[in-house]
Amino acid sequence: MAAEDRHPELRTATLDEIIGREPPRPDTVTAVIQQTVKPEAIERYEQWLRKVMPIAARFPGHRGVNVIHPPAGTLQYTITIRFDSLAHAQDWFGSEARRQLIDEVAEFLDADENVETRSGLEFWFRPTAGQRPAKRYKQFLLTLSVIYPLTMLVPAVLRNLFGRVLPTPNYFTEHFIASAAIVALMVYVIMPRYTRLMSRWLYK
Incomplete structure (x- = not known):
């Protein structure tokens, strides 16, 4: 974490002060870039x-x-390229460095690139070409079916673990670790596989 993202004053803040703070932006931003390459330019494109x-x-x-x-x-x-915030994603996509790189690759492409930027779990509900977008209520139900058991099981497992290692665990530390574990499981383990498994229902 960068030094400017840290807030030492939170160490001594009261519970009411913490509750009154605006939550940080929680999720990563994922940009999906599609580029169609000319058959004779594949090797140069890969370079x-x-x-x-x-x-x-x-x-x-x-x-x-x-x-x-x-x-x-x-x-x-x-x-797919991920950034920790929309502002940082925009810094990259609007940079002079990327503009020069796109100028370099233009001769290898058969069409203009297509770029879509999606934040958080929305990325996992991106339909493939020719599919209709997933209905919002299906996105809600699918996400809830993952979040609900995770929020029951992960804190219980960690509480048991903390009870053995730390007799009096700090509430905020325990809550942070549980939240980080749930998000990591959602993004890296469960959602990529679960959305593929449920794709016939999701995009029906």
Whole structure:
């Protein structure tokens, strides 16, 4: 965590002062970039990708990038890049460095790139080409079916663990660790698999 993101005064703040604070923005922002490459330019395009990724990683708030290679019969690459806030994502996408990189790759592409920016869990409800968007009530029910058991089980497991390691655990520390564990399980473990498993119902 950067020094400017820390708030030492919270160590001595009262419970009422904490409750009165505006919550921080909780989720990462994910940008989905789709680029269709000319058949004869694939090797040069892949070299360009290897150049871009470490440059993007130098921008503040960068949280990782994934490249999904084209399915059989297509030449469309999908790149997902994550930032810790919309402001940091905009810094990258509006930068002169990225503009120069896009100028470099233009000759390798068969069409203009497509960029969509999504925050938090909304990313996992992004339909594939040709699918209708998932109805909001289905997104709500699917997310609730994950959140509800996690908020029951994770704190109970951690409370049992803390009881063995720390006889009198700090409430805020315990709550923070439980929240971080739930978000990590949602984003990295459960939602990517669960939305694929339920896709027929979700996008019906």
